[in-house]
Amino acid sequence: MAAHFRIILRSSCKWTPKYSSIQPHTPILRIPKRFLCTTHTRKEARAFPSIFIAIGLIGTAAYYVLAPTSHKTLNSDSFIPYTITSRQPISPTSAIFTISPHHHDPSLPYLLPSSQEWKYPLWSVEFKQPEVQIARHYTPLPPTDGENTKDGTLSFYIRAIGGGEMSTYLNRLGVGRDVYLRGPHKGFDVLKRLGDQKNVVFLAGGTGVVPGMQVARAVLERDATTSVELLWAVRKREELQQCRQGASTKPWWNFWSTAAPAELTAEVEEPSAMGKQLARMKARYGQRLTIRVAVDEERTRFTERDIKDALAGGGRALPSSGCQLHDQCLHVHASEFEDPDTKCQCSPADRPGKNLLMVSGPDGFIAYYAGDKKWIGGTLTQGTVGGVAGVLQRKNPALANDWLVLKL
Numbered sequence: 001m002a003a004h005f006r007i008i009l010r011s012s013c014k015w016t017p018k019y020s021s022i023q024p025h026t027p028i029l030r031i032p033k034r035f036l037c038t039t040h041t042r043k044e045a046r047a048f049p050s051i052f053i054a055i056g057l058i059g060t061a062a063y064y065v066l067a068p069t070s071h072k073t074l075n076s077d078s079f080i081p082y083t084i085t086s087r088q089p090i091s092p093t094s095a096i097f098t099i100s101p102h103h104h105d106p107s108l109p110y111l112l113p114s115s116q117e118w119k120y121p122l123w124s125v126e127f128k129q130p131e132v133q134i135a136r137h138y139t140p141l142p143p144t145d146g147e148n149t150k151d152g153t154l155s156f157y158i159r160a161i162g163g164g165e166m167s168t169y170l171n172r173l174g175v176g177r178d179v180y181l182r183g184p185h186k187g188f189d190v191l192k193r194l195g196d197q198k199n200v201v202f203l204a205g206g207t208g209v210v211p212g213m214q215v216a217r218a219v220l221e222r223d224a225t226t227s228v229e230l231l232w233a234v235r236k237r238e239e240l241q242q243c244r245q246g247a248s249t250k251p252w253w254n255f256w257s258t259a260a261p262a263e264l265t266a267e268v269e270e271p272s273a274m275g276k277q278l279a280r281m282k283a284r285y286g287q288r289l290t291i292r293v294a295v296d297e298e299r300t301r302f303t304e305r306d307i308k309d310a311l312a313g314g315g316r317a318l319p320s321s322g323c324q325l326h327d328q329c330l331h332v333h334a335s336e337f338e339d340p341d342t343k344c345q346c347s348p349a350d351r352p353g354k355n356l357l358m359v360s361g362p363d364g365f366i367a368y369y370a371g372d373k374k375w376i377g378g379t380l381t382q383g384t385v386g387g388v389a390g391v392l393q394r395k396n397p398a399l400a401n402d403w404l405v406l407k408l
């Protein structure tokens, strides 16, 4: 989920290449001589094709500006409007935004047909910044119990990054303002990758916890024998709990009584809006979902030992070389946006599947725990496994076989 740059808006792409491919002296329209009136002066004759060109350009531009867009509801080709219906501040730089589409869609593209359930275990949408024409991905928070998903409402946990174009723009918007979305964009198919295995460890930094919540929900709803350990690193405690006015910087909740990352129970004291969401998930899944939180400003963090302990519970998996879904080597050049043609190439008799170690957050966080992602030919790819995960794999080669590392 590292910083993502995408400056292309597909609607404008439709015509931009035509213009960008024009060479300085390439004629755009050739006017046959017979159409040129002989009584025209040379100057007028030269002006004639220019008029055609100008009319052509204006007509094309008018078409794209004025033509009604064929899409009114969420789709992966064009941006459609939503209105911000609520904004719950969490810290000075982060908030949960809830948005509703302008037009009701009876068959939302991210829901299973005739169901309230999400279709994908991991997905995101793009928001566009209309003033500077950029788009960035954001991850919808999974619906809480009893929430109606059919009305198209979506919620997002968004942090404003200092100097960040999109996130500071979004952070300035209040209730009633419009935002424009395109999607859904499918992420890694974690359920197929997990297959017959049962364990997911999700290490998240900051807003990277949201894909972790999506994955936890999908995996824990799949069957009652799965378990998820969600390790969430935040800079400040306020992401999880509201701080009292004038409270000491020392931990004062029982929850924070140890120097190591603490385990979250279903009863978080004075929870933030994110704390409430996590506590609800903990209450729903009980022992099957472990949530631990490390706070930078309290000098707690997830160490190599913590990750090793979290991985200790994974079952043994069979080797899966040559399978695009299960072979770590074949993930080196894979993008986190799943190719719809990606299929399991393992033998069904082998009951394919890998336990999953997933790492999501800012670039530096991912690099520290799992190694850098790499840009190859304009695509951000997984790269090799490095960082803490790489060290653990070298110390215990069985981990490299039993656990697939995925970076978001």
Ligand SMILES: Cc1cc2nc3c(=O)[nH]c(=O)nc-3n(C[C@H](O)[C@H](O)[C@H](O)COP(=O)(O)OP(=O)(O)OC[C@H]3O[C@@H](n4cnc5c(N)ncnc54)[C@H](O)[C@@H]3O)c2cc1C
Residues within 6 Å of the ligand: 001, 002, 003, 004, 005, 124, 136, 137, 138, 139, 140, 156, 157, 158, 159, 160, 161, 162, 163, 164, 165, 166, 167, 168, 207, 210, 361, 362, 363
């Ligand atoms: C699939 C996916 C899902 C995402 N989901 C969410 C989400 O739910 N919530 C959310 O807040 N963000 C999410 N992001 C990140 C988001 O897309 C943007 O990258 C982020 O909001 C910064 O965009 P920007 O335009 O403000 O910053 P930019 O103008 O792109 O970057 C400004 C500077 O900030 C740095 N930077 C960018 N992101 C971070 C970061 N996270 N931490 C520290 N420095 C950073 C950049 O390297 C750059 O130097 C997601 C990204 C992806 C790829």
